[in-house]
Amino acid sequence: MSTAYEVTSEEEAAGRSHLRSFDRGAVREFVDRHIVPFADMYDRLGRIPDELLDRIAEAGLWAPFLSAEVGGAGLDMVTLGRVHEEVGRGCSSVRSLLTVHTMLAWAVQRWGSPAQRERWLPEVAAGRTLGAFCLSEPGAGSDAAGIVTTAVDHRGGWRLNGTKTWVTGGQRAELFLVFARTATSIGAFLVPRSTSGVSVQPIDDMLGTRASMLAEITFRDVLLDADALLGPSGFTAGMVLTGTLDLGRYSVAAGSVGIIQACLDACAAYTATRTVGGTQLRHLPLIQAKISDMVTDVRAARMLVEEAGRLKDAGDADTIMATWVAKYFASTAAARHAGEAVQVHGAGGCSPRHPVARLYRDSKVMEIIEGSNEIQRLTIAAAAYQGRAA
Numbered sequence: 001m002s003t004a005y006e007v008t009s010e011e012e013a014a015g016r017s018h019l020r021s022f023d024r025g026a027v028r029e030f031v032d033r034h035i036v037p038f039a040d041m042y043d044r045l046g047r048i049p050d051e052l053l054d055r056i057a058e059a060g061l062w063a064p065f066l067s068a069e070v071g072g073a074g075l076d077m078v079t080l081g082r083v084h085e086e087v088g089r090g091c092s093s094v095r096s097l098l099t100v101h102t103m104l105a106w107a108v109q110r111w112g113s114p115a116q117r118e119r120w121l122p123e124v125a126a127g128r129t130l131g132a133f134c135l136s137e138p139g140a141g142s143d144a145a146g147i148v149t150t151a152v153d154h155r156g157g158w159r160l161n162g163t164k165t166w167v168t169g170g171q172r173a174e175l176f177l178v179f180a181r182t183a184t185s186i187g188a189f190l191v192p193r194s195t196s197g198v199s200v201q202p203i204d205d206m207l208g209t210r211a212s213m214l215a216e217i218t219f220r221d222v223l224l225d226a227d228a229l230l231g232p233s234g235f236t237a238g239m240v241l242t243g244t245l246d247l248g249r250y251s252v253a254a255g256s257v258g259i260i261q262a263c264l265d266a267c268a269a270y271t272a273t274r275t276v277g278g279t280q281l282r283h284l285p286l287i288q289a290k291i292s293d294m295v296t297d298v299r300a301a302r303m304l305v306e307e308a309g310r311l312k313d314a315g316d317a318d319t320i321m322a323t324w325v326a327k328y329f330a331s332t333a334a335a336r337h338a339g340e341a342v343q344v345h346g347a348g349g350c351s352p353r354h355p356v357a358r359l360y361r362d363s364k365v366m367e368i369i370e371g372s373n374e375i376q377r378l379t380i381a382a383a384a385y386q387g388r389a390a
């Protein structure tokens, strides 16, 4: 029988695994085959092996929303959200790498000059060059306006100085999207890792998304050509920041739906077999209550993400608020249900024996990245008062 995700015997022999389509079934098969069985091992290793990064490239999953001209598949945002949900169901560290790569690829597609697009888009579409997103600094996280990294004019180009931290994929990425202060605004710069003056310090042993290869990156008198700047000179990076963070938030929201689904799958399987005092857990009302809440919230969170995706596809600016809401709802629900999933598994849930321990740790990260819960609530509440007298 033919499946959505087919691997021919020649491809199998060559270790290749092309996706025939990006529908949910095809991506699910890819994730179940190449990610789910290994996610706990990646978590323990603290890294994603190159072998999987290459498989993702072969499957065309790094940036499938890019146009076919540059090697993408022209995927719409609703479908991209489903892809990131499925990957997030398998492993939040892998999904995190996809998220930051997506943010960089999208920024180049949206704001890159023809030369920048020609130089980088085929590379990032193929996954030959992996991207990372460098905004946070030791002294500036939620307050992005507080960044102190500078890019000053230097002989027709730029001299970059500063430190970026918590950079997902920073240990592995070859191209960094770096936000820095210029004389007139905040600029977004494309900085290849190989540039002189760039140094990468791994950050390991995080609570969650432990395999996402975080790094602190220092830029010391890094000299860049004029065309390292994304968008015309003097153009405020506010647009780039808003656009890329919105997309990152969308991806994290989708990944959080994946975490809820993974919690539900794990709990349904476990409670169907585990007996306590001669009764299967599935027959206990308090356990059923937890499962029913997971079923309800995963559907609600998925619908919110799909709504945000539809608005993106329609070019409707309301997608920004829809994405805030989706990310807030999905990430808090993921953290709540991951806690309950550990509870349902008892002591085993606190051990490496079940993936719920990893889901629990990963879910906490979702409440902090791409706009913490507190910032999300401030933004959502502010929108509720828009147009009313102060």
Ligand SMILES: Cc1cc2nc3c(=O)[nH]c(=O)nc-3n(C[C@H](O)[C@H](O)[C@H](O)COP(=O)(O)OP(=O)(O)OC[C@H]3O[C@@H](n4cnc5c(N)ncnc54)[C@H](O)[C@@H]3O)c2cc1C
Residues within 6 Å of the ligand: 100, 132, 133, 134, 135, 136, 137, 140, 141, 142, 143, 165, 166, 167, 168, 169, 206, 208, 209, 214, 365, 368, 369, 370, 371, 372, 373, 374, 375, 378
């Ligand atoms: C695993 C992981 C991966 C990451 N990857 C990246 C990456 O790839 N690139 C990148 O640039 N950054 C990355 N980050 C950083 C992330 O974006 C920041 O952690 C986040 O923006 C919060 O900033 P902060 O940690 O400095 O916390 P702070 O900004 O110092 O906030 C501390 C606490 O105060 C709360 N707070 C802040 N302001 C307010 C307010 N006005 N009202 C109420 N409460 C408030 C926050 O919600 C938070 O709970 C990553 C972080 C993690 C944990």
